[in-house]
Amino acid sequence: MKLRCPSIPYSVETVAHNLVWLAGAAAFLISPWLAHWYQPLYNNVEVLVERSITSGDSGLLILGAAIFVFLRSATMLTFFWGGLVLGVKLPLSGCPPWARELLLPVALAGAVFVIVSRWSGVPWNYLAPLFALAVALILLPDLLNHYIILPTVVLVQLLLAFVWLDLAPALSRFGFGHGDLPGTIEMAAEFLHAQKVLNLVAIFWFAAFFISAISVAWLVNVSIKNQRRQVELEGLRAQAVETRVEKEMLALVHDLKTPLMTIQGLSSLVAIQVRDEKLGQYADRISGSVDRLSEMISEILHGNVRNMVTVDQLFDYVRAHVLLDAEDPTVVTFTSTAGMPGLRVNHIRMARALINLIENALVAVRGREGATVAVCAEGTDDGRVVLKVADNGQGVEPDYMNQVWEYGYSTGSSGLGLSFVRQVVESNGGTIKLISRPKQGTTAELSFPGGEEG
Amino acid sequence: MRFGKYALLLLAVILALVSYGGRRVMPPVSGAVLASPIAGQPALVTTAGQGAEGLIVARMADRLALSYSYLFQATTHDLAGENSLIIVIGASPAGMQDISTTPPAEERRVLSLAQAAVTRHIPLIVLHLGGLDRRGGFNDRLIRELVPLASYVLVAGDGNKDGLFTRLTAARHIPLTEVANLNEIEMPLNSIFR
Incomplete structure (x- = not known):
C-alpha cells in the first residue's frame, strides 16, 4: 500500500x-x-x-x-x-x-x-x-x-x-x-x-x-x-464528523428494532394460525431472517457483541460488499481451507475492517499490470485463524511503516485508515501485522483465536 | 540513522583536529643571511610553474630597490645582460592555464634557462615560497631539477618539512636559508646582492 x-x-x-x-x-x-x-x-x-x-x-x-x-x-x-x-x-x-x-x-x-x-x-x-x-x-x-x-x-x-x-x-x-x-x-x-x-x-x-x-x-x-x-487537525475534524454520523446512524438503526419486533410477533402469529404447511415454512423463514437481522443490529449497536461466524460466512459477506469498477482489471480472490475453526467476532465490524483492507489494496495495485488482491484464511497448529489480505502493489516505504497506524494516514479509499482496522481487530481479541516491501506489495495478517465451531 | 547523520560531521572535525596536529608551521632552521653577496645586478626574475609568488618576489625586489626584470616566460635569450637569475618555484595549474602553457612546456623552459645560466656562470637563485601547498607532483619535479643547479636556495614556510631541500643542497654544498614566513625572505634576498 x-x-x-x-x-x-x-x-x-x-x-x-x-x-x-x-x-x-x-x-x-x-x-x-x-x-x-x-x-x-x-x-x-x-x-x-x-x-x-x-x-x-x-x-x-x-x-x-x-x-x-x-x-x-x-x-x-x-x-x-x-x-x-x-x-x-x-x-x-x-x-x-x-x-x-x-x-x-x-x-x-x-x-x-x-x-x-x-x-x-x-x-x-x-x-x-x-x-x-x-x-x-x-x-x-x-x-x-x-x-x-x-x-x-x-x-x-x-x-x-x-x-x-x-x-x-x-x-x-x-x-x-x-x-x-x-x-x-x-x-x-x-x-x-x-x-x-x-x-x-x-x-x-x-x-x-x-x-x-x-x-x-x-x-x-x-x-x-x-x-x-x-x-492531523483535518483528521481529527473528520473523526468528529464521522463520530456524529455514526451516532445518528446508530439512532436510526436502533429505531429499526421496533418494526422488526412487530414483524417477528406477527410472523409467529401467522405460523401458529396457518394450516398450510408451505406458508408455515415461509413464516419460519421470515422469523429466522428477522432473528439474524436483529443480531446484526445488535452487533452494529454494540461493538462488544461477538457471535460465532465461520470464515466462509465472513468472506461471503465481505465479497458481497467489495465493489469493483467495471473497468478495473484487478483480480480479487477469496480462499479458505476446509475444516478451519470458526471465529467469535463482531462480524459486521470485522467485515468492515476486511473491506477497508481490501479497498486499500485495490488503491495500491491501481494501474499495475497483473494487479491481484488475495484474501485468504489459514488455520495454524495452535488453533488460531489467520486472515490475510495480500496485494502486489506499491508497498509501503520503510520510513512510513511506523506512521501507517496513526490517524490521518490513509490510502484515500474509504478514509477509515489502518488505525480503525487495528482497533476492530484488537477489540475482537486478534492481532494485526503489516508486512510490506516497496514496489513488491503488502500483506496484512490478522490473527484470531479459533472458536469452537468449524 | 538519527545519530548516523552526524558521523560525517564528526569525521570532518576529527580530520581538522588531526590536521591541526600535523600541519604546524616549521620553525626556521636557519634564518641567517649570506655572509657576502654571491650575485650581481641586474637580475632576471621568473617563475617556474606560473605561481603568483614570482610576482611577489618581483615586488620585494622593488622594495629592496634591486635592479631586475620580471618575465614570467623568460627564455635563454632574456639572460643577455643579466648578472643573476632568480627562479621562484610554484606550480599553479590556474596560472599555467592563464598563459596557455603546459607543465612539460614550462619544465623545458625553466630547465633550459637554468642550464644556460649555469653555462654562462650566472648565479642561479632558487626560491620556494608556497610551503606545503606548492609541494608534490610537478612542484617536486621542478625542485629536484632546479635546486642542484642553484648557487643559493631560499625556502619560506613549511616547504622543507620533509627535508627535500636540505638533502638536495647538502649533497652539493649549496647554501640554504629557511625562513618562517614569506615576508621574512626580504633580508636574505637582499644579502644575495649586498
Missing part, C-alpha cells in the same frame, strides 16, 4: 517525485561537464590576485577571493545537490535509509569531487566541502522530502559559507585553505599583510551564510511540522 497525504492526488505526487529524482540524476551527470566549463573562469581569480600583488591593493584580493568562492560553490552545487536529491528520492526498494540518505550522497558527491578536482590540475582541498556535505546531510534529507527550492537555497548557503572558510589564513592549520588558488590567495594576503582582513571577511561571510542556512532550514522545518499538524 502506498500511503500518502489524502489531499495529494496519487498520480501527481508520483510524477513530481519521479521528475525530482530525474532532475537530481541529470544535475549529477552534467556536473563534471559544468565543472570543466567553469575552469577557465578561475583565471579571473588568478588575474585579480596578481593585480592585487602588483598594486598592493588588498581590495582586489578580497574581490578575487569572492569570485573564487562563488565559482567553487557553483561547481560543487550541482553534484552535491544531485547526490542529496538522489539519496532522498531515488526509488531503491529494500535499501535502508542510512545507506540511501547518507552513504549514497557521500559516495556520489565524493566520486565527482575527486574527478573534477583532478581535472583542475591540483586536487582541491577536501575539508571545507566535507564540512558542507556533513552539515547538508544533517539538515537537508528531511526538507528534501517536502520541498526542493528551499533546501537548495540552504545548500547554496552552506557551500558559500564553508568555501569562505577555505580562504581564512587563520584556519590553514586546521586543514582549510590548501590547494592552488586558496593557497595563492593566502600567500598574496601574507605578502600584502592582509591576513587579518581576509580572516575577518572569510569568517564574517561564513557566519552570515551559515546562520542564514540554519535559519532557513529551521523555518522550513517549522513549516513542515505545521503542515503535519494541519493534516
Whole structure:
C-alpha cells in the first residue's frame, strides 16, 4: 500500500517525485561537464590576485577571493545537490535509509569531487566541502522530502559559507585553505599583510551564510511540522464528523428494532394460525431472517457483541460488499481451507475492517499490470485463524511503516485508515501485522483465536 | 540513522583536529643571511610553474630597490645582460592555464634557462615560497631539477618539512636559508646582492 497525504492526488505526487529524482540524476551527470566549463573562469581569480600583488591593493584580493568562492560553490552545487536529491528520492526498494540518505550522497558527491578536482590540475582541498556535505546531510534529507527550492537555497548557503572558510589564513592549520588558488590567495594576503582582513571577511561571510542556512532550514522545518499538524487537525475534524454520523446512524438503526419486533410477533402469529404447511415454512423463514437481522443490529449497536461466524460466512459477506469498477482489471480472490475453526467476532465490524483492507489494496495495485488482491484464511497448529489480505502493489516505504497506524494516514479509499482496522481487530481479541516491501506489495495478517465451531 | 547523520560531521572535525596536529608551521632552521653577496645586478626574475609568488618576489625586489626584470616566460635569450637569475618555484595549474602553457612546456623552459645560466656562470637563485601547498607532483619535479643547479636556495614556510631541500643542497654544498614566513625572505634576498 502506498500511503500518502489524502489531499495529494496519487498520480501527481508520483510524477513530481519521479521528475525530482530525474532532475537530481541529470544535475549529477552534467556536473563534471559544468565543472570543466567553469575552469577557465578561475583565471579571473588568478588575474585579480596578481593585480592585487602588483598594486598592493588588498581590495582586489578580497574581490578575487569572492569570485573564487562563488565559482567553487557553483561547481560543487550541482553534484552535491544531485547526490542529496538522489539519496532522498531515488526509488531503491529494500535499501535502508542510512545507506540511501547518507552513504549514497557521500559516495556520489565524493566520486565527482575527486574527478573534477583532478581535472583542475591540483586536487582541491577536501575539508571545507566535507564540512558542507556533513552539515547538508544533517539538515537537508528531511526538507528534501517536502520541498526542493528551499533546501537548495540552504545548500547554496552552506557551500558559500564553508568555501569562505577555505580562504581564512587563520584556519590553514586546521586543514582549510590548501590547494592552488586558496593557497595563492593566502600567500598574496601574507605578502600584502592582509591576513587579518581576509580572516575577518572569510569568517564574517561564513557566519552570515551559515546562520542564514540554519535559519532557513529551521523555518522550513517549522513549516513542515505545521503542515503535519494541519493534516492531523483535518483528521481529527473528520473523526468528529464521522463520530456524529455514526451516532445518528446508530439512532436510526436502533429505531429499526421496533418494526422488526412487530414483524417477528406477527410472523409467529401467522405460523401458529396457518394450516398450510408451505406458508408455515415461509413464516419460519421470515422469523429466522428477522432473528439474524436483529443480531446484526445488535452487533452494529454494540461493538462488544461477538457471535460465532465461520470464515466462509465472513468472506461471503465481505465479497458481497467489495465493489469493483467495471473497468478495473484487478483480480480479487477469496480462499479458505476446509475444516478451519470458526471465529467469535463482531462480524459486521470485522467485515468492515476486511473491506477497508481490501479497498486499500485495490488503491495500491491501481494501474499495475497483473494487479491481484488475495484474501485468504489459514488455520495454524495452535488453533488460531489467520486472515490475510495480500496485494502486489506499491508497498509501503520503510520510513512510513511506523506512521501507517496513526490517524490521518490513509490510502484515500474509504478514509477509515489502518488505525480503525487495528482497533476492530484488537477489540475482537486478534492481532494485526503489516508486512510490506516497496514496489513488491503488502500483506496484512490478522490473527484470531479459533472458536469452537468449524 | 538519527545519530548516523552526524558521523560525517564528526569525521570532518576529527580530520581538522588531526590536521591541526600535523600541519604546524616549521620553525626556521636557519634564518641567517649570506655572509657576502654571491650575485650581481641586474637580475632576471621568473617563475617556474606560473605561481603568483614570482610576482611577489618581483615586488620585494622593488622594495629592496634591486635592479631586475620580471618575465614570467623568460627564455635563454632574456639572460643577455643579466648578472643573476632568480627562479621562484610554484606550480599553479590556474596560472599555467592563464598563459596557455603546459607543465612539460614550462619544465623545458625553466630547465633550459637554468642550464644556460649555469653555462654562462650566472648565479642561479632558487626560491620556494608556497610551503606545503606548492609541494608534490610537478612542484617536486621542478625542485629536484632546479635546486642542484642553484648557487643559493631560499625556502619560506613549511616547504622543507620533509627535508627535500636540505638533502638536495647538502649533497652539493649549496647554501640554504629557511625562513618562517614569506615576508621574512626580504633580508636574505637582499644579502644575495649586498
